[in-house]
Amino acid sequence: MPATTPPSARVDAPLTPSSAASGPVTPVVPGQFSGDPALTATQAAAVDDRAQQQAFTQWIDDGQGGELGQSRLLIGGMYCAACAGQIEEALLKVDGVSRAEVSGAAQRAVVVWDPRRTRVSAMIEAVRSIGYGAFPDTGAQAVALATKESRQSLWRLFVASFCMMQVMMYATPTYVAAPGDITPDMLGLLSWASWVLSIPVIIFAAGPFFRGAWNGLRERRVSMDLPIALGIAVTFVASSVATFDPAGPFGSEVYFDSLTMFVSFLFAARTLEARARQRAAQSLDAVMRRLPDAVERLDAADRGELVPSSALAVGDRVRVHAGQAFAADGRLLEGRTQVDEAMLTGESRPVDRAVGDEVSAGCLNLGAPVVMEVLQLGVQTRYQRIVSLVERALTERPAFILATDRLAGPFLIAVLVLAALAWGAWMFIDPSRALWVAVAVLVVTCPCALSLGAPVALLATAGELARRGIVVQRLDALEVLTRVGDVVFDKTGTVTEDRLALAATVEMQPTAPVCAGLPAGLLRDVARQLAERSSHPLSRALVQALPPADWSAEPTDLLEQAGQGVQASVRIAACSLEVRLGSGAWCGAAEAAAAVQRPQVWLALRDRQADAASLWQPVLRFEFDEVLRADAVSGTARLAADGLALHLLSGDQPGSVAAMAARLGIADARSRCTPQDKLEAVEALQRQGRVVAMVGDGINDAPVLARADVSIAMGTAAALAQARADVIVLSDRIEDLPVVFTTARRTLAVVRQNLRWALIYNAVSVPLALAGWMPPWLAGVGMAASSLLVVVNALRLTTWRLRLPGKG
Numbered sequence: 001m002p003a004t005t006p007p008s009a010r011v012d013a014p015l016t017p018s019s020a021a022s023g024p025v026t027p028v029v030p031g032q033f034s035g036d037p038a039l040t041a042t043q044a045a046a047v048d049d050r051a052q053q054q055a056f057t058q059w060i061d062d063g064q065g066g067e068l069g070q071s072r073l074l075i076g077g078m079y080c081a082a083c084a085g086q087i088e089e090a091l092l093k094v095d096g097v098s099r100a101e102v103s104g105a106a107q108r109a110v111v112v113w114d115p116r117r118t119r120v121s122a123m124i125e126a127v128r129s130i131g132y133g134a135f136p137d138t139g140a141q142a143v144a145l146a147t148k149e150s151r152q153s154l155w156r157l158f159v160a161s162f163c164m165m166q167v168m169m170y171a172t173p174t175y176v177a178a179p180g181d182i183t184p185d186m187l188g189l190l191s192w193a194s195w196v197l198s199i200p201v202i203i204f205a206a207g208p209f210f211r212g213a214w215n216g217l218r219e220r221r222v223s224m225d226l227p228i229a230l231g232i233a234v235t236f237v238a239s240s241v242a243t244f245d246p247a248g249p250f251g252s253e254v255y256f257d258s259l260t261m262f263v264s265f266l267f268a269a270r271t272l273e274a275r276a277r278q279r280a281a282q283s284l285d286a287v288m289r290r291l292p293d294a295v296e297r298l299d300a301a302d303r304g305e306l307v308p309s310s311a312l313a314v315g316d317r318v319r320v321h322a323g324q325a326f327a328a329d330g331r332l333l334e335g336r337t338q339v340d341e342a343m344l345t346g347e348s349r350p351v352d353r354a355v356g357d358e359v360s361a362g363c364l365n366l367g368a369p370v371v372m373e374v375l376q377l378g379v380q381t382r383y384q385r386i387v388s389l390v391e392r393a394l395t396e397r398p399a400f401i402l403a404t405d406r407l408a409g410p411f412l413i414a415v416l417v418l419a420a421l422a423w424g425a426w427m428f429i430d431p432s433r434a435l436w437v438a439v440a441v442l443v444v445t446c447p448c449a450l451s452l453g454a455p456v457a458l459l460a461t462a463g464e465l466a467r468r469g470i471v472v473q474r475l476d477a478l479e480v481l482t483r484v485g486d487v488v489f490d491k492t493g494t495v496t497e498d499r500l501a502l503a504a505t506v507e508m509q510p511t512a513p514v515c516a517g518l519p520a521g522l523l524r525d526v527a528r529q530l531a532e533r534s535s536h537p538l539s540r541a542l543v544q545a546l547p548p549a550d551w552s553a554e555p556t557d558l559l560e561q562a563g564q565g566v567q568a569s570v571r572i573a574a575c576s577l578e579v580r581l582g583s584g585a586w587c588g589a590a591e592a593a594a595a596v597q598r599p600q601v602w603l604a605l606r607d608r609q610a611d612a613a614s615l616w617q618p619v620l621r622f623e624f625d626e627v628l629r630a631d632a633v634s635g636t637a638r639l640a641a642d643g644l645a646l647h648l649l650s651g652d653q654p655g656s657v658a659a660m661a662a663r664l665g666i667a668d669a670r671s672r673c674t675p676q677d678k679l680e681a682v683e684a685l686q687r688q689g690r691v692v693a694m695v696g697d698g699i700n701d702a703p704v705l706a707r708a709d710v711s712i713a714m715g716t717a718a719a720l721a722q723a724r725a726d727v728i729v730l731s732d733r734i735e736d737l738p739v740v741f742t743t744a745r746r747t748l749a750v751v752r753q754n755l756r757w758a759l760i761y762n763a764v765s766v767p768l769a770l771a772g773w774m775p776p777w778l779a780g781v782g783m784a785a786s787s788l789l790v791v792v793n794a795l796r797l798t799t800w801r802l803r804l805p806g807k808g
Contacts, residue, residue, distance in 0.1 A: 039121050039124060039125060043121070044119070044121035047119075047120045047121050047124060047136055048119045048120055048121050051310060052136075053069070053071070053120065053136075054310045054378070055136065055138040055310065056071055056072045056073075056136040056137045056138050057069050057070065057071040057072075057120075058070045058384070060112075062114075066114075066116070067115070068098070068112055068113065068114055068115075069111075069112070069113050069114075069115055069120075070110060070111070070112050071110070071111050071113065071120055071123070071136070071137075072108060072109070072110055072136075072137035073108065073109040073110075073111060073123070073124070073127070073134050073135065073136065073137055074107065074108060074133075074134070074135045074136070074137045075087060075102065075107050075108060075109055075127065075132055075133065075134055076107070076132060076133025076134070076135065076148075076149060077131065077132045077133050077149075077208070077212075078107050078132065083102075083132070083212075083223070083224075084102040084103060085102075086130060086216070086219060086221055086223070087100075087102045087109065087127055087130070087132060088100045088101070088102050088109075089219075090126045090127055090129065090130050090219075091109065091111055091123055091126055091127065093126065094113075094118055094122055094123055094126045095117055095118055096113050096114040096115075096116070096117030096118030096122075097111055097112070097113045097114075097118060097123065098112050098113065098114065099111070099112040100112075103455065103459070108137060109127075109134070111123055120136070130215050130218075130219055131211055131212065131214075131215030132215075150271075153267065153270065153271045154271065156204060156205040156207075156208075156267050157205075157264065157267040157268055157271055159200050159201065159204055159205045160201050160205035160206075160260060160263045160264040160267055161264045161268075163197045163198065163200055163201050163205075163260050164201075164257070164260035164261050164263075164264040166193075166197050167194045167197050167198065167256050167257050167260045168257050168260075168261070170190045170193050170194050170197075171190070171194060171256070171257040173190065174187065174190065184246075187252075188243075188246070191242070191243040191254050191256075192243060194239075194243075194254060194256035194257070195239070195240060195243050195254075195256060197256070197260070198236060198239075198256045198259055198260055201259065201260050201263050201264075202232065202236055205263050205264075205267060206229075206232050206263050208225070209225045209228045209229045209232060210225075210229050210232075210233075211225075212224075212225030212226075212229070213225040213226040213228075213229035213230070222412040222413055222416070223412075224412065226412060226416070227412060227415050227416065227419070227442040227443065227445070228266070228442070228443060230416075230419075230442050231262075231439045231442040231443040231776065231780075232259060232262070232263065234435065234438070234439055234442075235255050235258065235259045235262075235436075235439050235776060236256075236259055238255070238435050239254040239255050239256050239259065242254050253432070255436065255776060255777075257777070258775060258776045258777035258780075259776075259777075261777045261780065261781075262443065262776060262777050262779075262780030262781070263780075265780055265781050265784045265785075266780055266783070266784045268784070270784075270787075290325045290361075290362035290363075290364075290383065291309055291325055291327050291361060291362060291383070292309060292324055292325055292327055293308060293309060294306050294307065294308055294309065295307060295308075295309055295312065295318050295319075295320070295324075295327045296318065296319045296320075296321070297311075297312065297316055297317070297318055298316075298317040298318065298319055298371065304319055309327040309328075312327060312328055312374055312377060313374065313377070314374055314375065314376070314377060315373065315374060316373070316374045317333065317371055317372070317373055317374075318330070318371070318372055318373075318374060319369060319370070319371050320365045320369065320370050320371075320372060321365070321369050322337070322365055322366065322367060322368055322369060323364070323365065323366070324364070324365055325361075325362055325363065325364050325365070326339075326359050326360065326361050326362065326363050326364075326365065326372065327361060328361050328374045328375070328376060328377045328381060329358070329359070329360050329361050329374075329375050329376035329377075329380070329381045329382065329383075330358070330359055330372035330373050330374045330375050330376075331356065331357070331358050331359075331372060331373050331375055332353055332354065332355050332356065332357050332358075332359060332370055332371070332372050333355065333371045333372060333373050334355065334370060334371035335355070335368055335369060335370035335371060336352070336353070336354045336355070336367070336368070336370070337352075337353055337365055337366065337367030337368050337369075337370050338350035338351065338352055338353070338366045338367040339351055339352075339353050339359055339363050339364065339365060339366065339367075340363060340364040340366050341360065341363045350366050350367075353370075358375070359372060360381065360382050360383060361376075361381040361382070361383035361384070362381075362383035363383075411445075415441070415442065415445045416442075418441055418445070418766070418770075419438045419439075419441040419442045420438070422434075422437050422438050422441045422769075422770050423435065423437065423438035426438070426772065430772075433772055436775065436776055437769065437770070437772050439776045439779075440769040440772075440774050440775060440776045440778075440779040441766065441769045441770060441779075443776060443779040443780050443783055444765045444766065444768075444769045444774060444779035444780075444782055444783055445762055445765070445766055445769075445783075454751045454754065454755065456790070456791050456794040456795070457747055457750045457751045457754060457793075457794035457797060458475045458478060458747065458751070460794055460795060460797040460798045461478065461743055461744075461746075461747040461797050462475065463798065464743070464797060464798055465739075465740070465743060468731075468736075468739070469715075469729070469730040469731040469736070470727065470728070470729055470730065470731070470736060470739070470740060471727070471728045471730060472726070472727055473725060473726055473727065473728065474726040476726075477710045477726035477727055477744075478743075478744045478747050478748065479744075479748055480691065480709050480710040480726075481693065481710055481727075481740065481741055481744035481745075482741075482744050482745050482748045483691045483709075484644065484691045484692065484693045484709065484710060484741070485643075485644065485645060485690050485691055485692075486644065486645045486646075486647060486685050486690045486691070486692045486693070487639055487644050487645070487646050487647070487692075487693045487694075487695060487737075488647045488648075488649060488678075488681070488682060488685075488692060488693070488694045488695065488704075488708070489636075489646065489647065489648050489649070489666070489695050489696075490649060490650065490678070490694075490695065490696040490697060491626075491648055491649070491650035491652060491657060491660060492626065492650060492651075492652065493697040493714070494695055494696055494697045494714060495628065495629060495632045495636070495648070495660070495664060495734060496626035496627060496628055496629060496632075496660070497626070497627040497628075497629055499541065499627055500537065500538065500541040500599060500624040500625065500626060500627070501541065501545065501624065501625060501626075501627045502541065502542065502545035502546075502622060502623075502624055503598060503623050503624055503625040504622075504623040505524070505620065505621070505622055505623075506620070506621040506623065507619070507620060508618055508619055508620070508621065509619075522572065523603060523619055523620050524546055524620070526555075526570060526572070526579055526603065527542065527546065527581055527601075527603045527620060527622070528542065528543060528546040528547075528548075529554075529555055530555060530566045530568060530579065530581040530603075531543045531546075531566075531581060531601075533555070533558055533560070533566055533568075534560055534565070534566045534581070536565075538599060538601050538624060539566070539581070539601070541624055542601060542622055545622075555568035555569065555570050555579070556568060556569045556570075557569040561582075561586070564582045564583055564586040565580055565581050565582015565583055565586050565587070565601075565602075566580070566581050566582060567579070567580045567581075567582075577605050577606065578605070578606045579603065579604070579605055579606075580602075580603070580604045580606075580616060581601060581602070581603050582601065582602065583601075583602065584596075584600060584602050584618070584621075586602075587602035587603070587604035587616055587618050588604055588615055588616035588617065588618055589602055589604070589618040589621070592618070592621075596621070596623060598623045598624060598625055598655070598656060599623070599624040599625075600621055600622060600623050600624065601621075601622045601624070602618050602620070602621050602622075603618070603619055603620040603621075603622075604616040604617055604618045604619065605617050605619055625656070625659075626656070626660070628660065628663060628664075629732070629733070629734055631733050631734050631735040632664060632734045633663060633664060633665070634734075634735055635733070635734030635735040635736075635737055635738065636664045636665060636666065636734065637665060638735065638738040639737060639738055639741070640665060642738060642741060642742075644741070645668075645690075646664075646665075646666045646667075646668070647666065647668045647669075647670075647681070647685075648660065648661045648664065648666045648668070648669040648670070649669075649670050649673045649677070649678045649681055650669075650670070650671055650672075650673060651671075651672060651673050651674065652671055652672070653671060653672070654671040654672070656671075657669050657670070657671035658671070675703055675704065678703075678704045679703050679704045679707055682694060682704050682707055682708055683707065686709070691709045691710075692708050692709050692710075693708060693709065693710045693711070693712060694707075694708035694710075694711050694712065695711075695712045695713075695714075695737065696711070696712075696713060696714075697713060697714045705725055710726050710727070711725045711726050711727070712725060712726065712727045712728075712729060712737065712740070713725035713727070713728050713729070714728075714729055714732045715728060715729060715730035715731060715732045727740055746797065747797060750793060750794055750796065750797060751794075753793060754790040754793055754794060757786070757789065757790060757793075758786065758790060761782070761786045765779070765782055
């Protein structure tokens with residue numbers, strides 16, 4: 001990296017590993033793939049180096065004391081979603097690969113592999129052996145691959161378009177001239193010129209179609225490139241024969257203009273499709289590319305040194321410049337700034353951070369340069385956990401998409417059979433048109449629209465939701481969400497915050513004289529001082545609720561009894577008292593405490609001069625209640641307005657649950673529920689034929705989250721709950737739940753539109769081609785336009801903006 005590069009800039013050049021080889025190591029980059037599946041020794045050393053793999057590999061426990069690698073690979077040369085199955089098969093054939101998921105829409109693969117049995121280089125070579133490119137999914141590789149494929153596509157489009165215009169210029173006289181106006185010699189010259197100009201189109205521009213078709217046949221698969229390649233080849237061969245032998249079996253008609261026009265239009269559509277797919281995935285991509293490649297690490301003398309993010313260690317001091325992302329979880333040591341935490345919380349407004357505040361990896365520093373201490377790295381960071389969730393969304397193919405892909409093979413075989421039957425039938429009807437009818441059938445029925453329509457729509461939605469702080473772990477859940485009729489909420493930590501608030505303070509008169517004339521305010525000060533000396537959650541809540549004490553006397557003889565409370569001696573005015581802060585039973589109010597169903601803390605007094613058998617006199621009762629999330633009422637109201645039946649399940653007391661349900665407007669509320677009770681409640685709804693969504697956050701919610709038809713966890717949920725959830729709402733806002741349901745319905749509407757269009761297109765265009773009313777060039781235009789239409793329609797999901805709370 002040049003020394004003049006500012007610290008905040010990203011380092012896009014791959015880093016050279018120091019441990020892989022003794023000499024310079026050249027990483028595999030997209031521009032180096034030349035058709036040979038084997039990597040060079042230096043390329044293999046680069047991708048197999050453990051330090052280099054940190055940029056694209058996570059290490060996970062295999063459950064047997066070992067570890068497995070989970071690597072992200074970029075796939076090059078994928079022109080349709082149906083290629084994914086072929087690449088998955090190639091990867092799964094590699095010894096040591098236990099799982100491979102490939103997304104044609106995102107052009108990525110996630111591979112789980114055993115480092116004791118295989119290497120990353122072996123997986124890359126397996127993909128390259130079937131004709132596709134494979135590269136580590138790092139920021140540099142992604143940019144290089146996108147640039148390379150974009151340039152190649154534009155060059156092919158330029159060659160095809162330029163030659164098409166020239167061929168059309170030579171073909172125009174044959175369309176407009178009257179019979180006999182052009183001599184046979186001149187017609188032959190025009191055909192020769194068109195033939196010469198078609199050769200670059202066949203060899204260069206149409207090369208990917210022929211390679212894709214050949215690779216599929218070599219793997220004994222019928223790829224989507226096969227009908228296109230056959231149509232192009234047959235058209236070129238037949239027109240070439242007609243050029244050199246006008247009296248031959250194909251007559252004197254040439255179709256070089258249709259050939260070049262078809263290739264040109266097809267590449268134009270594919271170029272636009274590729275850019276549309278990149279746009280659909282860019283929101284998810286942006287989440288995974290937040291970490292800087294290089295950071296400025298400070299030494300003991302405060303001198304800065306640029307190092308890769310992977311070289312950081314816990315305890316390092318790092319200067320983070322304005323506009324740069326934090327490379328690790330840390331604590332600010334110097335400076336004050338504003339931080340964009342939208343990726344973690346979905347909140348678009350920046351938050352203030354000062355010395356002593358903690359910051360998270362992946363969040364952007366928007367204000368001024370700051371210095372932080374590294375606290376957590378890699379898989380320990382919240383950012384890395386989010387990346388793991390996003391990886392699944394990038395590569396997962398839902399069941400209905402897999403069903404569509406499985407139909408692609410038989411569909412293509414049917415196309416080949418149909419084209420052969422059309423040729424045979426037209427040999428009896430009009431032999432001069434038989435070949436061109438067959439070509440039109442081959443071209444017009446390509447199922448690209450079927451294979452692209454759903455994946456691009458789902459990927460676009462997952463990206464938009466991720467940008468808003470909602471991560472979809474299982475894309476199948478989007479389809480299930482459209483059928484949900486019941487939403488079941490856990491109470492604590494889901495509709496409420498994970499803290500308690502003081503709800504009421506009740507004064508009581510002691511039944512026996514203790515110390516006459518004690519004001520209630522002074523008693524609250526005593527309670528706060530005792531609460532400050534306790535670690536119990538209710539004591540901490542009491543400290544936050546009560547103002548700082550004006551009374552400055554220090555309690556003595558302090559004693560904290562586990563499960564009961566805190567006891568001390570205090571002197572108030574002329575009174576020498578013993579005080580207790582704790583449970584009602586411990587403070588002499590067992591019966592009164594049993595009548596109150598909310599969490600409570602009691603303050604009791606006893607005269608120190610009295611004998612030990614004297615009773616404790618309760619004087620104050622502090623009642624607490626859970627804090628309802630600020631948006632819980634409006635969020636549940638919107639869900640109910642959408643026609644969803646709401647249920648509330650909790651392990652708390654009946655009074656507390658009933659009060660919470662009344663505030664939320666939920667009619668069906670159940671208290672004192674064990675995890676088994678919650679599971680049975682969801683199963684009872686499912687037995688009635690209801691589709692159930694469960695919203696929970698705790699470890700005890702994991703079984704019911706797994707049992708529900710679709711599960712939603714909050715951002716602060718336990719790790720086990722998040723692992724079982726289909727959707728994670730990082731923002732913790734209940735008002736984001738209606739957004740999830742509305743977005744799912746809109747997405748499935750677009751998917752159905754795309755599939756409906758693809759079916760209607762084939763149902764109309766195939767009969768037209770069979771009837772001979774659709775020439776090959778028009779068939780090519782129709783096929784390209786159909787594929788482009790479904791992608792553009794799916795991209796409407798990225799431009800749709802639903803107003804979210806706090807986001808404008």
